[in-house]
Amino acid sequence: MQSFDVIVLGGGIAGVSTARHLQQRGKNVALVDVRDPGQETSYGNAGIIEASFVLPFGFPAPRRFKDILLDKDASARVDLVFLPRMLKWLLDFYIQSNAENRSKNGVFMRPLVQDAVAEHQALMKGNDAEKYFCKTGRVKIHRSKASFDGDAFERETLTKLGVPFEVLDPSEFAKIEPNIKPIFYKALKLSSSARVTDPGAVVAGYAQGFIAAGGTFIKGDAATLTQSGGKWEVAGAQAKDVVVALGPWASNLLKPMGYNFPIGLKRGYHQHFKGAAMNHAIVDADIGYVMGGCTKGIRITTGAEFAAQNAPKNPVQISRVLPHARELLDIGEPSEAEAWLGCRPCTTDSLPIVGRAQHHDGLWFNIGHGHSGFTIGPATGKLLAQMMTGEALFTSDAPYRPDRF
Ligand SMILES: Cc1cc2nc3c(=O)[nH]c(=O)nc-3n(C[C@H](O)[C@H](O)[C@H](O)COP(=O)(O)OP(=O)(O)OC[C@H]3O[C@@H](n4cnc5c(N)ncnc54)[C@H](O)[C@@H]3O)c2cc1C
Known part of the structure; x- marks a missing residue:
């Protein structure tokens, strides 16, 4: 049995960032994952570092919700057999979706997102991750005036919080994104966001930095975790403290340990296409998907699917968005036969769960990163490392505390 100060379970963006920040504060850390780092949710996302985030996703408007239930919508899908198991989560999410709660939760997210680009750049130094970084981030496209006007609340919130943005006409947008066809009404360019062209490789790069600085990576199964004599043991490693950063597998x-967090899983797909180049990650707001240039081609990522975590793939949302994506860009043919599927681990208030467990000594959480986990992983990793080492916190942990539910 090898002894460490801390074991981190889960090698996604949350776990790798936590391990690196603990290491930078003098801790001897073992990172444990069943796979290599950055192979799951942190591999398949849209790669946006969303420093411009001001409002979490809300419950869909009644007409859209009806279409979702009737399985006619591209942005979201519900497996009706699974729906009863999601009802409590959906009700709590609905309550958190009114304008007041969304604004409040958006403000609580700001300390985690506002410096997200700098937090990523700090972890990129000296490893392979840096080559995937692009300064150009997210642009939201509205296809009609009605859609643009309907999104005024987000622009008002951006203005109120001092987050920079530009509203561009198709002709102005063509200067920075020449391959996108001018079939839309307005583009909202969020200038403080950035993106990466291979999020999985970026997380692998951060893990490479952790190992090069003396950290230990162990292939092992978190399910074998035990506690005895004041130590946690797993996969041949033991430590006084253990961090759970298992993303959608945390529950x-x-x-079974008595922690029943309201983490709902929103499944999402991506598929790559061989088509024309693009410089930004484009959110097609009216249809509900994201399209951006990646190392494997144009990556199209879908919205939410509510279905059991291990249910077979049903990439119907990809087929539904494709005709719309082709209206905007010559995306060409798919470069892979099958779509990738992953799960966003979403809390009802859209805030992550970061901090000390209530009922077990030496147990810590860094989970529930939802739609924005790639963005905030470095910041939540830093916050948790500060808590665990007694350092002054860069922001209050109150909004993210595990005992808030
Ligand atoms: C389609 C899609 C698009 C997205 N786009 C964006 C975006 O553009 N920007 C953004 O900020 N966020 C985005 N997200 C969200 C983001 O990807 C997630 O919030 C984030 O990756 C979660 O990171 P994590 O480390 O918590 O989980 P993960 O990356 O899933 O890491 C969990 C790790 O635990 C490991 N594990 C599982 N079970 C065990 C076990 N028993 N023992 C040991 N290890 C285990 C897994 O192998 C995995 O490596 C998107 C998500 C999806 C699905």
Whole structure:
């Protein structure tokens, strides 16, 4: 049995960032994952570092919700057999979706997102991750005036919080994104966001930095975690402290231990296409998907699917968005036969769960990163490392505390 100060379970963006920040504060850390780092949710996302985030996603408007239930919508899908198991989560999410709660939760997210680009750049130094970084971030496209006007609340919130943005006509947008066809009404350019062209490789790069600085990576299964004599043991490693950063798998370990967090899984797909180049990650707001240039081609990522975590793939949302994506860009043919599927681990208030467990000594959480986990992973990793080492916190942990539910 090898002894460490801390074991971190999960090698996604949350776990790798936590491990690196603990290491930078003098801790001897073992990072444990069943796979290599950055192979799951942190691999398949849209790669946006969303420093311009001001409002979490809300419950869909009644007409859209009806279409979702009737399985006619591209932005979201519900497996009706699974729906009863999601009802409590959906009700709590609905309550958190009114304008007041969304604004409040958006403000609580700001300390985690506002410096997200700098937090990523700090972890990129000296490893392979840096070559995937692009300064150009997210642009939201509205296809009609009605859609643009309907989104005024986001622009008002951006203005109120001092987050920079530009509203561009198709002709102005063509100067920075020449391959996108001018079939839309306005583009909202969020200038403080950035993106990466291979999020999985970026997380692998951060893990490479952790290992090069003396950190230990162990292939092992978190399900074998035990506690005895004041130490946690897993995969041949032992430590006084253990961090759970298992993303969408966290509840499998934590529920039997008595922690029943409201983490709903929103499944999402991506597929790559061989088509024309693009410089930004484009959110097609009216249809509900994201399209951006990646190392494997144009990556199209879909919105939410509510279905059991292990249910077979149903990439119907990809087929539904494709005709719309082709209106905007010559995306060409798919460069892979099958779509990738992953799960966003979403809390009802859209805030992550970061901090000390209530009922077990030496147990810590960094989970529930939802739609924005790639963005905030470095910041939540830093915050948790500061808590665990007694350092002054860069922001209050109150909004993210595990005992808030
Ligand atoms: C389609 C899609 C698009 C997205 N786009 C964006 C975006 O553009 N920007 C953004 O900020 N966020 C985005 N997200 C959200 C983001 O990807 C997630 O919030 C984030 O990756 C979660 O990171 P994580 O480290 O918590 O989980 P993960 O990356 O899933 O890491 C969990 C790790 O735990 C490991 N594990 C599982 N079970 C065990 C076990 N039993 N033992 C040991 N290890 C185990 C897994 O192998 C995995 O490596 C998107 C998500 C999806 C699905």
